Amino acid sequence: MVFDKSAIDIMKKRQSIRTFSSQDIAASHIQLIQDYLRVGENLMGPLGEKGKIQLVHVTNNVTDKGIKLGTYGFIKNPKAYLVGIGKNNKYSLIDFAYTFHRLVLYVEELGLGTCWMGGTFNRDSFEKEIDMVEGDFIPCITPIGYPNEKQRVFDKAVRYVVKADNKKTWDKMFYDTAFEQALTKEESGSLEIPIEMVRLGPSASNKQPWRLVLSEDRKQCHFYIEHTPNYSSKLGYDMQLLDMGIAMCQFEMACKELNIDGKWQVKEPNMTVPNVQVEYIVSWLDK
Structure with missing residues (x-):
């Protein structure tokens, strides 16, 4: 896929967003994400493993099916989640993360915030919402929505705790x-x-x-x-x-x-x- 903006600039500017605004995601942005997920090559990793990603809409962290999704208080006011589904083996995980991150960067280009989550969410609640077959599991998710720039004190606190701005040399x-x-x-x-x-x-x-x-x-x-x-x-x-x-x-x-x-x-x-x-x-x- 080709980005309309510089992917390098997006990578430089991206930060994890955990606090979202009350604004609903624009229908045009939802459509672009759904169109992206329909293209098979977008979900194919460079080493030949293909994963699955589903878009799940939420209101107050409750899905359209009425399922309460758990994120242990780490995420404030998400409007949707991108939920990854893969296989639990070495190269499947690597390929899956490659495709998931490429989508994360695409969503960032649209002006939406994201936050990789691999452990701080309740897998059981998400498994009830999405389509899974034998051998599937959820390696990670990301909430999406427009960042709430005025109320990101929590985001900054988490960044400080994990030393997110302290990159190795x-x-x-x-x-x-x-x-x-x-x-x-x-x-x-x-x-x-x-x-x-x-x-x-x-x-x-x-x-x-x-x-x-x-x-x-x-x-x-x-x-x-x-x-x-x-x-x-x-x-x-x-x-x-x-x-x-x-x-x-x-x-x-x-x-x-x-x-x-x-x-x-x-x-x-x-x-x-x-x-x-x-x-x-x-x-x-x-x-």
């Missing part, structure tokens, strides 16, 4: 040829902006688990995850895999805007990793 996440050498912006060539978009991306509890290694010839960028031990274990799935799909989406959308051609490939480069928590995910190959 390049030397903590990005590497040159091997994990022993930090990558600098000056040495990253044409991939400086796509890599910076990964740095700015949202992640669960702002853990920023992505680790990137740029090859010596600058034609390959290897994506690794550094797992936070026991993070999200009580939820029954590895929430941080969603962060890797988000990182891939941010990276690729920036590349496309900058006319940098490439493709994703899962091919282990067999690098020595710094610790047992670091796991290879995927590589971006320059065409």
Whole structure:
């Protein structure tokens, strides 16, 4: 899909919104979102896994079916939710997060606020509302609506608690040829902006688990995850895999805007990793 506005600008400006205005979502915006969800390729991940996303309208957090959706007080006055449905395995979660984040950015372009939610909602209540088959589960949701700019004290408090504005520096996440050498912006060539978009991306509890290694010839960028031990274990799935799909989406959308051609490939480069928590995910190959 092609954005009318700069995707890079959208990624730079986006913040999680938890407090929404009383204004209903415009019918034209609802139609655009529904049209988006009808296009099969919009729900297909780069590694070949396809997820599902449903739009659920709410009034006072109650659906049209009369089901009360639970978000534990984290969301104020949402007008609808986008509910993701996927499979609980490694690459399905990564692909799903890629497609879900691309939709999040599209919704942001329309002027609507969003907030990735992987753990702070009642899955049982959402499962009663949506269409699911054997093996399906809900990795995440996002409320949507127009931001209430005058009453975002709660939003700012949450951002402060999770240190959402404190992003790791390049030397903590990005590497040159091997994990022993930090990558600098000056040495990253044409991939400086796509890599910076990964740095700015949202992640669960702002853990920023992505680790990137740029090859010596600058034609390959290897994506690794550094797992936070026991993070999200009580939820029954590895929430941080969603962060890797988000990182891939941010990276690729920036590349496309900058006319940098490439493709994703899962091919282990067999690098020595710094610790047992670091796991290879995927590589971006320059065409």
